[in-house]
Amino acid sequence: MMRYPQPPPPSLTLPAPPDVACDFCSLGRNKATKSCLTCLASYCDKHVEPHYTVPVLQKHELISATMPVGDKVCTEHRKLMDLCCQTDEQLICTECTVDKHKGHTFVSILELKETTKERLEKVRKQVQEKVQQREEELETIIQAEKNVKSSAQTSKADCAKAFSELISSVQNRRSKLEQLIEAQEKSALAQAGELKQRLEKELGELRGRDAQLLRLSSSDDVVYLAQRNSISVAFQDFAPGAGPPRSFTDVTACVTELKAKADILLNETWPKISATVSYVDFSLPPAPNSREEFLRYWRPLTLDDTSNYPNLNLVDSCKMRPSPIPYPPHPNRFTKFPQVLCKEALTERSYWEVEWHARTLSVAVAYADANRTSDESEFGRNDKSWTLECSGDTLKFRHNDVDMKVPGSCSKKIGVFLDYQAGILSFYQVSDQMLQIFEVQTVFTEPLHPGIGLNYEWYDTGVFAQLAILK
Secondary structure (H helix, E strand, C coil): CCCCCCCCCCCCCCCCCCCCCCCCCCCCCEECCCEECCEEEEEEECCCCCHHCHHHHHCCCCCEECCHHHEEEEECCCCCCCCEECCCCEEHHHHHHHHHCCCCCEEHHHHHHHHHHHHHHHHHHHHHHHHHHHHHHHHHHHHHHHHHHHHEEEEEHHHHHHHHHHHHHHHHHHHHHHHHHHHHHHHHHHHHHHHHHHHHHHHHHHHHHHHHHHHCCCCCCCHHHHHHHCCCCCCCCCCCCCCCCCCHHHHHHHHHHHHHHHHHHHHHHHHEEEEEEECCCCCCCCCCCCCHHHHHEECCCCCCCCCCCCEEEEEEEEEEEEECCCCCCCCCCCCCCCEECCCCCCCCCEEEEEEEEEEEEEEEEEEECCCCCCCCHHHCCCEEEEEEEHHHHHHHEEEECCEEEEEECCCCEEEEEEECCCCCCEEEECEEEEEEEEEEEEECCEEEEEEEEEEECCCCCCCEEEEEECC
16 A cells, blocks of 8 residues: 655644844844834844933834844835734834725724734643643653553563573472382382392302203213112292383373373463563553443452551451441551551553442542651642542542632542543443543552541441452
8 A cells, every 4th residue: 555645744844934134244144133113123232232321322212133133114104014904914103094904994003013923922822731731741741651661671670580480490300200210210220130130049059950960861870870860940930020021101291292292281371471471662542431341441440458547447458337346556557647558560451440338538649658646648649649539418528738619519439530540530420321520630659559548526327338248
């Protein structure tokens, strides 16, 4: 297929104003820095000096020399263009208003300047917003690059370790098999040696008796032979067996069969491994919308029993409720507020749900090194945690001790979607269509641990919060 060259995208950079030459330099005209709207001339730094020192010239209006003064003069009346004809959208001088532009709508050049500045300020604001957006996107890509590199290094190290362990296991089995073969060889050879010695001894005895019998049979003494007529030979019932001992051929066959099975397993597994590796790229799938799509990113979580507030009892590693019996002290434990973190550290797209009944629920994510003991350890009171707080019919998002009211009502089941690479944290009312409560976009610099916090009174009943279990 022939590909046609694409036109380059429009430049976002405005062209620089052209240089304006000084009207008073006779040799090698220097660059003008100021233009006088009274003199209708442009001056370099040297020749503009009289306008700053001579009283009469000090009254003249100086502007930056961005264009030749001649371009600001009406070509017909040779006067400064100090008006704008809004009807024709054209700069004109005062005399133009009585002939060509008679009856038109005019504004002064100063009014036009202010209007233009306002418009440029709006455009600049849009550009600044786009700059901020692009900076955030760039930061996201930079962070994603770091994550890819870190993940690749970790994966290579883990895979190298797994293969090393596999190789070590195979080598260990090989060594044990060699030792087993050598031991069996030694035992079989010992048996063969013993059998060989016994056979050689019997063979010697039989040959001696054969020689003795040969001598007797050669004698011609009838009386002597008659006396030895009853001579017989007692043979020992001794034989090595029905046949030679087994060889190690069967062992080789077993190992060959094992190798064939290992090859089959590797060939069957490799396409899945290869496809999983190929999945890693910068093209993220679109954000989910329905609950079914969110559930593709479902992440089973476990409450960390070393982090929970002492009087929060954990049940089955997924549910917490108040308890009068405190947990023992631990360096990771929250001591000021009834909250807990999960063991899992998240660095990819993840989704989970929290069910609850209390005065207030905090659904949060936090870095592992978030404070556990100070007044700032409450979720959202520091720069290391983000939380959505549900209380009655009031919703509030908090980060770095800055509260933001969120419209909407509380739900007894809150869904949380984390897109770590994109820096997006979203909260939802759980339903088939998933109603978004709030979304924040930032740049995460460390793995995130999901967290849950509760607010209640000692006399409240039925207080709990739990990680929903996917059925």
